[in-house]
Amino acid sequence: xxxxxxxxxxxxxxxxxxxxxxxxSGEKLYEAKTNHCSHCGTVVIMNPQRTRERSFCQACSxxxxxxxxxxxxxxxxxxxxxxxxxxEDLFLLSTP
Amino acid sequence: MAKxxxxxxxxxxxxxxxxxxxxxxxxxxxxxxxxxxxxxxxxILISGTASASxxxxxxxxxxxxxxxxxASALASPNSDGxxxxxxxxxxxxxxxxxxxxxxTVSAGITASRINLGLNTFGGIIRWNAAPxxxxxxxxxxxxxxxxPVTFGQAILVNxxxxxxxxxxxxxxxxxxxx
Numbered sequence: 001x002x003x004x005x006x007x008x009x010x011x012x013x014x015x016x017x018x019x020x021x022x023x024x025s026g027e028k029l030y031e032a033k034t035n036h037c038s039h040c041g042t043v044v045i046m047n048p049q050r051t052r053e054r055s056f057c058q059a060c061s062x063x064x065x066x067x068x069x070x071x072x073x074x075x076x077x078x079x080x081x082x083x084x085x086x087x088e089d090l091f092l093l094s095t096p
Numbered sequence: 097m098a099k100x101x102x103x104x105x106x107x108x109x110x111x112x113x114x115x116x117x118x119x120x121x122x123x124x125x126x127x128x129x130x131x132x133x134x135x136x137x138x139x140i141l142i143s144g145t146a147s148a149s150x151x152x153x154x155x156x157x158x159x160x161x162x163x164x165x166x167a168s169a170l171a172s173p174n175s176d177g178x179x180x181x182x183x184x185x186x187x188x189x190x191x192x193x194x195x196x197x198x199x200t201v202s203a204g205i206t207a208s209r210i211n212l213g214l215n216t217f218g219g220i221i222r223w224n225a226a227p228x229x230x231x232x233x234x235x236x237x238x239x240x241x242x243x244p245v246t247f248g249q250a251i252l253v254n255x256x257x258x259x260x261x262x263x264x265x266x267x268x269x270x271x272x273x274x
Contacts, residue, residue: 001221002221004215004218007214007215009219010215014259018259034226035229036226036229041231042209043208043210043223043231080244086232089235090134093131093235
């Protein structure tokens with residue numbers, strides 16, 4: 001939630017520069033859906049004007065970000081969700 | 097095991113380049129309490145308090161080089177406490193200043209950052225994680241790229257990148273160590 005109702009808000013250029021896209025510019029309340037990449041954990045603001053296909057992992061049946069979407073197409077790719085990485089990390093940390 | 101709020105009031109957030117350390121008392125940092133501590137970041141709210149139109153390119157990012165000399169204790173009006181009375185006291189190290197050198201903001205291209213830019217002249221931004229979509233720290237080590245990517249320290253700063261300029265704001269971060 002980005003509330004600029006009591007503020008001059010962002011110019012379209014500033015809005016793009018900050019990574020929101022032009023729809024967040026102006027003196028208004030801007031709310032955006034975000035998604036969590038199932039593979040790397042990053043939070044992505046969904047662009048409502050996007051027409052290209054979004055990446056999706058059929059193995060975990062969840063949204064993944066564009067970067068992970070590209071990685072997933074590489075021949076040596078090993079599928080591992082963010083949760084699996086966290087569990088492995090915790091296991092490594094707790095193993096003396 | 098309870099949600100906690102790390103809050104600051106009236107801090108000046110000078111701008112900092114990714115890969116550099118911010119100036120003391122111009123950031124909000126968090127470090128896990130142990131090597132196996134899991135911490136969910138559930139919400140970040142920033143209320144801009146600038147007296148003229150100023151873009152704050154705030155970002156929540158992993159720390160790549162830890163502070164040195166130890167973290168300085170918070171001073172009023174800044175605070176960190178449980179959101180539930182009589183909660184079990186599991187607390188991460190939270191600070192806005194370190195004794196010797198300040199923590200470095202990761203510039204890693206695989207570092208997950210949350211974009212929290214706004215016009216701090218009256219603007220408010222609130223990022224609230226949906227269930228399972230929290231930003232999660234594990235352990236208390238700095239960011240390490242690779243497989244898996246690991247990070248147990250994170251920091252809120254105003255980036256130079258993204259048209260950020262030095263500004264003031266009141267902030268709270270709701271988190272849950274467990």
